[in-house]
Amino acid sequence: MTQKNSLHWNEIYSKKVENDLSWFQPKPTISVYFIEKYGNSSESFIDIGCGTSTLVDELVKRGFENLTLLDISAQALKIVKKRFPSENRITYIASDVLQWQPEEDFQIWHDRAVFHFLTRPEEISTYQILAKSRISHGGILILGTFALDGPTSCSGYRVSQYSAETIRKLFEPEFELIDSLEEVHETPWQSKQNFTWTAFRRV
Numbered sequence: 590m591t592q593k594n595s596l597h598w599n600e601i602y603s604k605k606v607e608n609d610l611s612w613f614q615p616k617p618t619i620s621v622y623f624i625e626k627y628g629n630s631s632e633s634f635i636d637i638g639c640g641t642s643t644l645v646d647e648l649v650k651r652g653f654e655n656l657t658l659l660d661i662s663a664q665a666l667k668i669v670k671k672r673f674p675s676e677n678r679i680t681y682i683a684s685d686v687l688q689w690q691p692e693e694d695f696q697i698w699h700d701r702a703v704f705h706f707l708t709r710p711e712e713i714s715t716y717q718i719l720a721k722s723r724i725s726h727g728g729i730l731i732l733g734t735f736a737l738d739g740p741t742s743c744s745g746y747r748v749s750q751y752s753a754e755t756i757r758k759l760f761e762p763e764f765e766l767i768d769s770l771e772e773v774h775e776t777p778w779q780s781k782q783n784f785t786w787t788a789f790r791r792v
């Protein structure tokens with residue numbers, strides 16, 4: 590499954606340009622808003638399933654000192670690395686998040702449009718256990734997922750939909766929901782996708 594999955598995503602990042610990707614956004618406005626509101630630049634940050642997002646560019650500009658980018662697609666990471674040929678604040682990890690065995694804890698954990706690809710109970714539970722064990726106490730979990738009235742599939746895969754309430758139930762009591770908002774994401778071809786954003790603090 591992992592290998593098939595990584596081939597799938599590598600092919601997408603090899604063949605498509607930004608404007609072919611439904612999830613592409615010129616500026617990761619909501620991610621930056623939550624990260625600046627609840628985190629700070631000296632904290633360790635990880636972007637789960639970063640793809641080729643420009644979020645890391647925004648955080649480098651803002652002086653973040655310790656950035657980790659994880660994606661199942663080595664090709665996506667290669668594209669990002671080209672933008673930062675000599676940036677030693679960034680660590681790259683090519684791995685399926687469900688297979689990953691981290692060696693450190695993180696203070697800010699960000700995931701836009703990755704968690705909703707986990708549709709089987711055992712996948713969701715593996716992710717929950719990982720987040721609970723690897724986000725420091727007092728640390729922040731930021732999740733951007735499709736909303737209840739969001740898409741039912743993406744990039745050829747079935748996806749899950751969430752409200753702030755349904756996602757809260759998955760992460761409490763270890764995490765306390767501290768913020769949420771709804772976003773209408775516009776794809777590069779102007780179709781609309783409803784997202785639910787949540788921010789949690791590790792209790």
Ligand SMILES: C[S@@+](CC[C@H](N)C(=O)[O-])C[C@H]1O[C@@H](n2cnc3c(N)ncnc32)[C@H](O)[C@@H]1O
Pocket residue numbers: 594598612613614637638639640641642659660661662665684685686687700701702703706
């Ligand atoms: C819809 S894209 C979102 C990319 C990025 N977060 C953004 O907002 O632009 C989903 C990303 O998750 C990655 N991905 C999918 N399944 C994954 C998994 N099991 N582990 C790690 N990354 C995964 C894909 O390679 C892809 O880059």
